[in-house]
Amino acid sequence: MFNILEQLSNELAEKINAAQKSVVQISNGKGALGAGTIWHADGLIVTNAHVIGKRNLKVILPDGRAHAAKLLAYDANHDIAALKIDADNLPIIKVGESRTLKSGELVFAVGHPWGVIGAVTSGIVISAGAALPEMARGRDLIAVNLRYRPGYSGGPLVNVEGQMVGINTLMTGPEVGAAVPVHIVKAFLRELRETARVDAREYVTA
């Protein structure tokens, strides 16, 4: 009986530790603002639009190295931003499928609540999609049964395979977190690739 719990706990820690290697801090030079996720090994970071400052944008990698970051694009409606830092061989997050998320699935949020680095919280998917009354007003979001605290924003929501399925974004009630699904992030990055050079500094989709 108990070794199932132990195994569960070990597997959980393993998946979360793997995901944490791809989670960065985003700072505007005045202190940490939130979290971000390494999407490409060559320095592409995704985060929330609401965590980025206009100036002195910095990304702090899990090993503590700080990099000046360039804002590639942001979409205020979907609350997504893409940043670029000058680095390579970064540990990328595994990307999962958010359209097939089921109500009841276990999920984990990684981020830096109140500045606590590399924290995690767990919950289940309440429901996903654009039809969540009193939660999302028509926005395509994943509603999760966990509490986002300031500093989780921009970090990944991961599934039991350690794959990113969303970006931790907001609370819609005292106990309801909402994440931007990763298929919205993919569409945003696809549009960015097709319509602008990746280094287009001021490109804005909002």
Add this chain to the structure above:
Amino acid sequence: MQVLKNLSDALAAAVEYAGRGVVRVDARRRLPASGTLWSNDGVIVTAHHVVERDENIAIGLPDGKQVNAKLIGRDPTTDVAVLRAEAKDFVPLVFATTENLKVGNLVLALGRPGNSVQATLSIVSVLGDQWRTPLGGMIEKYLQTDVVMYPGFSGGPLINANGEIVGMNTSALARDLNVTLPTATLRRVVEALLAHGKVKRGYLGIAAQPARLPGSLKEKLGQELGLLINAVEPNSPAEKGGLVLGDTLLAVNDQPLRHFDQLLGFLAGDRIGETLAVKILRGGEAKEIKVTIGERD
């Protein structure tokens, strides 16, 4: 072996399975609430407090269809309402007893305030004996979880890891605590409502209001408030017992009375015929009289 993934898949499967029996109950002005299919002839059980109107009740079925429903009856003391939907051939869920439930077991609360089923995960926090709600409803087993009740979850089921229903969640039974009505209570109340349209209630035949006691009596009796009787029904158990207009109720069975709900707590259906020791204040003197609980028509 992948315990974590298996657990996650099993949770989602339990939600999918039980979600086939969770409906939207649209019977109030704000956000709709949830209900559970009780039997394949269209009976739905939900929370009394979410059924704010007796007519124009709409049910959202798991397949997305919307049908009308009639109110069969309600029991405010346990917060249960029974509806009958104009639809048949439901697949009712499995109702399990709470016998095998243990503190620490995983349970899920389901709701359907919108089109899709929603779920939250928790564990059983407390299991206790039978208890009475503030309005006197008898609950067969105290079942408390740390489940989070989202808006519109009232009336939805609490399910175990097999997807079987172990109770109905409602936010109205206890303030700040998540107390679930166990299936034994649901079954008893639903059967009574289906058979009689109501649940047996005891009654005394008085109207009363809280009244402040005079200073000297306050100290002598050790309480500040009583219930001043402002009406006694003719031929009622209260009249037969000797209560008259102007008496102030101080205590029943040695329990001081401060508000009317405390009196209702003594009048559950299973106490009909029981004789209560009623302490009253009459003409400045405290005295005790006996009143036998009658049955409300």
